[in-house]
Amino acid sequence: MKEKILKLLKDNKNEFVSGQEISEQLNVSRTAIWKYINGLKEEGYEIESVSRKGHMLLSTPDILNYEEISEYLSTQHIGREIFYYDSIDSTNIKAKELVYNNEGHGTVVIAEEQTHGRGRLGRDWSSPNRKGIWMSIILKPQIEPQDAAKITQIAAAAVWKAINQIGVITQIKWPNDIVLNGKKVCGILTEMSGELNRLNYLVVGIGINANIDNDEFPKKILNMATSLKNETGKEINRRELVALILNNFEALYNKLINDNSTEEAIKICKENSALIGKNVRLIIKGEEKEAKAIDINEDGELIVKDKEGNISKVISGEVSVRGLYGYI
Structure with missing residues (x-):
């Protein structure tokens, strides 16, 4: 119900919506409306409530509900x-x-x-x-x-x-x-x-x-x-x-x-890869190996070439990748 009241206020932002109108549209008591309005205020919604006018939404908080x-x-x-x-x-x-x-x-x-x-x-x-x-x-x-x-x-x-x-x-x-x-x-x-x-x-x-x-x-x-x-x-x-x-x-x-x-x-x-074409350090179970990242295959695996020219697939769950001179 709180969500429905909020939507009604948003649909009429910067305008007062009377308690009677909310009550009739949502089939909820005036007492319950006050409860939900106060709950919204506690969450950070700025709502002006005026007797005989109703409730007006002034601003919404930066929240991710x-x-x-x-x-x-x-x-x-x-x-x-x-x-x-x-x-x-x-x-x-x-x-x-x-x-x-x-x-x-x-x-x-x-x-x-x-x-x-x-x-x-x-x-x-x-x-x-x-x-x-x-x-x-x-x-x-x-x-x-x-x-x-x-x-x-x-x-x-x-x-x-x-x-x-x-x-x-x-x-x-x-x-x-x-x-x-x-x-x-x-x-x-x-x-x-x-x-x-x-x-x-x-x-x-x-x-x-x-x-x-x-x-x-x-x-x-x-x-x-x-x-x-x-x-x-x-x-x-x-x-x-x-x-x-x-x-x-x-x-x-x-x-x-x-x-x-x-x-x-x-x-x-x-x-948009930050690695392909670069030499990187592969850290596998504490051991480091230098290789060049050359591709990502259709299974999402990194393809690398080591100093000897050997090409291998790197599975993401087993390795940490770092740049030779920094994070990438």
Whole structure:
């Protein structure tokens, strides 16, 4: 009901809507209306309430709940159910809990802050309040477990497209990072549950440094991390960016499921790669190996050539990739 009242106020923004009108349209008591209005005010919505006039929405807060994202959303399934939290340990952890509570395909978990955010290989991820996009997507695809890595490439391509649509040109650092001016602005963590020949579910975690200022980053990552705002000098509309990511993700994901095709996603990852053509360090179980990144194949694997000229495939779950002289 709160969502319906909010929509009614948004449809009449900067105009008073009487309590009687709300009551008649939504079939709810005046007492209940006051309760929902006060709840919206507590969430940060600026609403003027005047006796005999009603309620007028003056401004909306910068928050990532469904009501604020939905106006930009064009998906059929992805993001049509959103679990929104002000603060949470990890959106991936919560998403996996929700799977076991029978939440369905396409459900999204979004938090304004993560207290124990994680990246690949167990790395910590800084997630300050209302400064970034911290979300996880629950997927239940009918694909083989060995094809799960393709989902990470789809997510990377979707994020790249979304950021490009708001006017910022980035690169993709295989397998799961988006970089801007040589520094990381986004990380993707794909986790799965499955058996030998059966995939139960996937959770795709996406963390984007949207509006974090330099002094808000931990000092230990300042040389490798940045934010979209830092690099562009502009405040990012987080609500629009979330929706664009989900819109692009669903379109690319459907091509995999319906047509068994990742052609567009892999093309985006290849054409905007931060690694292809460069010499890199492959860090596998603590051991380093130097090689040249030469391609990304149709399965989303990195193709590298070592000093002896041997060509091999690199599987994302087993390796960390670093540039010879910096992050990329």
